[in-house]
Amino acid sequence: MKTRLQGAAVEVDRIRSRLLAWYARTARDLPWRRSKNPYRVWVSEIMLQQTQVDRVKEYFARFLAAFPDVESLAAAREDSVLRLWEGLGYYRRARQLHAAARALVAEHGGRFPRTAEGLRALPGIGRYTANAIASIAFDAAEPIVEANSRRVLARLAGYGRPLDGPAGDEPAGDLPDRLVARRLVPRTAPGRFNQALMDLGAIVCTPARPRCSACPLAGCCAALRARRVDAIPAKAVPRTVKKIRETAVVLRHGDRVLVERRGPGAWWEGLWDFPCAVGGARGQPQGKKLGVVRYTVTQHAVARTVRVRRVVRRGAATVARRWVTVAGLADLAMTAPGRRIARLLKKPAAIC
DNA sequence: AAGTCGGGGCT
DNA sequence: AGCCCAGACTT
Structure with a gap:
């Protein structure tokens, strides 16, 4: 046939x-x-x-x-x-x-x-x-x-x-x-x-x-x-990669840090991460720079600056906001960059 | 039909 | 730094 x-x-x-x-x-x-x-x-x-x-x-x-x-x-x-x-x-x-x-x-x-x-x-x-x-x-x-x-x-x-x-x-x-x-x-x-x-x-x-x-x-x-x-097969034309800068802030209160769950429509919906903003975090106290986490999401190349800041008071926990210990982060489903930040927090440099 | 969604391993 | 990967879903 x-x-x-x-x-x-x-x-x-x-x-x-x-x-x-x-x-x-x-x-x-x-x-x-x-x-x-x-x-x-x-x-x-x-x-x-x-x-x-x-x-x-x-x-x-x-x-x-x-x-x-x-x-x-x-x-x-x-x-x-x-x-x-x-x-x-x-x-x-x-x-x-x-x-x-x-x-x-x-x-x-x-x-x-x-x-x-x-x-x-x-x-x-x-x-x-x-x-x-x-x-x-x-x-x-x-x-x-x-x-x-x-x-x-x-x-x-x-x-x-x-x-x-x-x-x-x-x-x-x-x-x-x-x-x-x-x-x-x-x-x-x-x-x-x-x-x-x-x-x-x-x-x-x-x-x-x-x-x-x-x-x-x-x-x-x-x-x-x-x-x-x-x-064969012929190569498809590659897409251009868009560069993005963002800032994540690790808020510390005692031995706990604040994490947020990604909402509907956000990247990594349903997963936990540290509070994040596009660009620099203007109008806020900066905190200590812990490092830069770089990752790519399809055609986006993101450089995420990570800062750590201690706070005196902590807001109430909600369904999408929790204060957890660094050890407790292991039990959460975290985004890839969030998990890398969690690893950074175990190093001495994360003390502020 | 095009755009969006991740992330690791390999070259 | 780029290429590749047992695609699905929304607009």
Whole structure:
């Protein structure tokens, strides 16, 4: 069976059999692959969104130990879910995972929808994740296109234009990689095939210096035939980075410091951080400069000046403002720069 | 269709 | 310093 796409012939049967034979020998042993339990597959897929496999492994183990099933996750406090997620990034994923667990228990009796369409109705589950869960846990023949498989498919088809960035004149739902994926995914064990495609992208068909000589699909690869593997997929135009300065103030009262929880719409919603202001903190006593914490958030490069100031009185605690000891900060889900400031406070220089 | 959301590891 | 990563959601 052959299908022609963008001028590239993709040999479906040959690709399937060679890829699966390779996967049988080479598959990565990943913690979430040891069963087809939809809860485990779901948690792993949410964690893996825009996040590398090696970093997810330990988070996955800790999370499953704390919340082994959808009922325990639904019963948890959002704070404790965020604490386990701290450092993984994209915290909206954690809040939506928690919300979806509650919806599953409240409206589906704790059972997962078995179709991609049903799964997509849950918060945090988009096209990729719905298809991944449906194919891996429920054997639905849904294609998945993510960073790895997308690169493999673009090279197989010899697709020379950028796949992301400015979308150009193609409808997003019908990029050639999606069409190829739909043709390739078999009825039998579609989840295994999908994971094989991702493993090939992760192990052999890598972004830089792919190991084409070890590739089971080298004989089917249009990019290799055209000697354009290094040029495919084409790079998207990089976005310009915007520089931002801000000031954080650590207010100390006795052995306690003031922290605030990020509100709706703010970066790191739901996480705790020290009071922060854009630019310099004008009109306020400055306090002692403790250092500068630099971090980047997508296209923003932020330099956060950190100051420490002792106060005589402390305001009342609210749901979003707390006075906690430095040791007590360990129990809060903090932003990445907030956590770095917390570490600075343990040093002698933080005494004022 | 474009913009926004993080953060770590590697080169 | 830049590149890369098992994307989703809002506007």
